[in-house]
Amino acid sequence: MILWWIGDIVLLVVVLPLVAALLYGVLAAARSIVPSVRQIAGTAAVASKDLDATALLLTTQDQVAQTVAGVANYGGSLDVILDDA
Amino acid sequence: MPAAGIVMIIAVVLIVLALVYFLVATILALRDITSALDDAITAVTEIVEKSAPVNDVVTSINEQLDAGVELLEGLLVKKAGLVDALGLVDGLYVGSASAGFRHLPESTELAAPRIGEVYTKGTLTLARLGREAPIALASPAGPALRNVVYASSSARKLYPGGRPPAAERLPRSPVIGTGAPVQYEQRDDIGAPRKRLPSRT
Numbered sequence: 001m002i003l004w005w006i007g008d009i010v011l012l013v014v015v016l017p018l019v020a021a022l023l024y025g026v027l028a029a030a031r032s033i034v035p036s037v038r039q040i041a042g043t044a045a046v047a048s049k050d051l052d053a054t055a056l057l058l059t060t061q062d063q064v065a066q067t068v069a070g071v072a073n074y075g076g077s078l079d080v081i082l083d084d085a
Numbered sequence: 086m087p088a089a090g091i092v093m094i095i096a097v098v099l100i101v102l103a104l105v106y107f108l109v110a111t112i113l114a115l116r117d118i119t120s121a122l123d124d125a126i127t128a129v130t131e132i133v134e135k136s137a138p139v140n141d142v143v144t145s146i147n148e149q150l151d152a153g154v155e156l157l158e159g160l161l162v163k164k165a166g167l168v169d170a171l172g173l174v175d176g177l178y179v180g181s182a183s184a185g186f187r188h189l190p191e192s193t194e195l196a197a198p199r200i201g202e203v204y205t206k207g208t209l210t211l212a213r214l215g216r217e218a219p220i221a222l223a224s225p226a227g228p229a230l231r232n233v234v235y236a237s238s239s240a241r242k243l244y245p246g247g248r249p250p251a252a253e254r255l256p257r258s259p260v261i262g263t264g265a266p267v268q269y270e271q272r273d274d275i276g277a278p279r280k281r282l283p284s285r286t
Contacts, residue, residue, distance in 0.1 A: 004089035011096035017150040019100055023107030030114035032209035044128030057142045064146050068153040075160045082164050 090140075151187075158186045172198040 159168040175182035175197035182197030185221065260266060274280075 001087070001089060002120045003094060004087070004093070007091040011093065011100070011180055016096060016100050016103065020103045020107070023111070026119045027107050027114065030111050030118065032123065034114060034117045037118050037125065041121050041128060043201055044125050044132065048128045048131035051132060054135050054139055057139060057146075061142050061146050061149075064149050068156075071153050072156055075156050078231065079103035079160060079163070084163055 155188055157186065162186065163188065167199060170193060171195055 158170075160174070164170075167186075169184070171182050171192055174186075176199075182195075183189075183193065185193035185195075260273060
């Protein structure tokens with residue numbers, strides 16, 4: 001009977017607080033992850049929006065090609081007009 | 086049932102209740118994490134998709150620009166010579182001569198001549214006419230047109246004795262048209278039938 005009471009006391013004084021503390025720690029850790037993940041998601045969304053202008057790189061590419069072609073034409077004309085050194 | 090058994094049952098029930106409460110709360114938190122991670126993964130996927138062609142496009146742009154630079158540098162060296170071209174580039178972009186030309190490694194070892202020593206005074210004068218012309222920076226007097234007073238004094242040098250006054254009376258411009266003082270008669274034969282030559286007999 002005494003052992004039974006000792007077991008009850010151990011359950012109430014040691015096991016129950018220990019279980020509660022461990023589970024509370026797990027819950028706190030899980031809840032602390034949520035805002036960080038939300039921030040990551042928000043940052044990734046903003047970064048994705050910043051990359052919307054990358055489509056304009058194709059326009060830049062075309063314009064650079066046209067500009068270089070124009071410069072090449074001017075260079076060819078100058079090569080004909082001007083004497084070499 | 087003894088009292089010790091009832092206390093044990095109560096203790097076990099309390100432990101189970103604690104387990105249920107904390108585990109359910111943990112499950113809800115993990116669901117929030119999963120939802121937020123889904124959002125993050127979606128955004129990251131968009132980033133990956135949008136940035137995928139960037140490397141190829143930028144590489145292509147760089148190749149085209151490199152070709153343009155190579156063309157212009159080659160043309161400049163061909164027309165002005167390596168040393169003079171280096172001096173001209175250094176006159177335009179001060180200090181760039183140390184970098185030399187891309188495809189002419191030996192150009193880094195050359196000393197860039199001062200632009201004033203390479204080109205004639207007339208070239209420098211023409212260069213100074215352009216506002217903020219970098220070539221004018223090589224002038225000991227400094228950039229001419231950036232100084233408004235200096236520029237106006239340069240203009241005044243055109244008339245050292247003062248600007249000449251306008252003439253008192255200038256000849257009038259000739260008057261033409263129907264109101265002109267001198268009218269020329271119209272020829273009668275204009276518009277008339279052509280005169281027939283006498284036939285040969």
